[in-house]
Amino acid sequence: MLRTFFRSSTPLTLRRISASPVAARSASTFIGRQSFTPMRFYSAGAAKLDKDEVTRRVIDVIKAFGKSNAAATITPTTLFNKDLGLDSLDTVELLVAVEEEFDIEIPDKIADELKSVAETVDYITSNADAN
Structure with missing residues (x-):
């Protein structure tokens, strides 16, 4: 029984696999005969x-940031420039972290306006994409 199966099937070395861009595009855009549009799904009730x-996570990032004077206690009222001794470049690096x-x-326009831990926390909590 297996002998008839192997004899009837085409050997793998003789099969042609098309690698043309048209075949790749049509394979990714069509499933069967229906068109396929990529979609992104979001949960309906994403918890903020x-x-x-x-606040705790931002303070942990500041403590792990090597260029700040994080020896002092960091509170939501802590200012990046005055209390932590960060210049503008260090503040940008901290915000990247x-x-x-x-x-x-x-966004750069908003990052220029963030001067304290509280302002940063407020922006993050208002951002729906934050994880």
């Missing part, structure tokens, strides 16, 4: 981040 949790922590992108 808790403000206390966001915060972006990576929460998997978001802070």
Whole structure:
């Protein structure tokens, strides 16, 4: 029985596998004969981040950031420039670390306005994409 199956099937070395861009495009855009449109699904009731949790995570990022004077206690009223001794470049690097922590992108216009921990926490909690 298996002998008839192997004899009737085409050997793998004789099969042609099309690698043309047209075949690849048509295979990715059509399933059967129906067109396929890629979609992104979101959960309907995505829970917002808790403000206390966001504050804790931002403070942890600041403590792990090597260029700040994090020896002092960091509170929501802590200012990046005055209390932590960060210049503008260090502040940008700190905000990049915060972006990576929460998997978001802070636009440059808004990043220039963030001067304290509380302002950063408020922005993150208002951002729907923050994780």
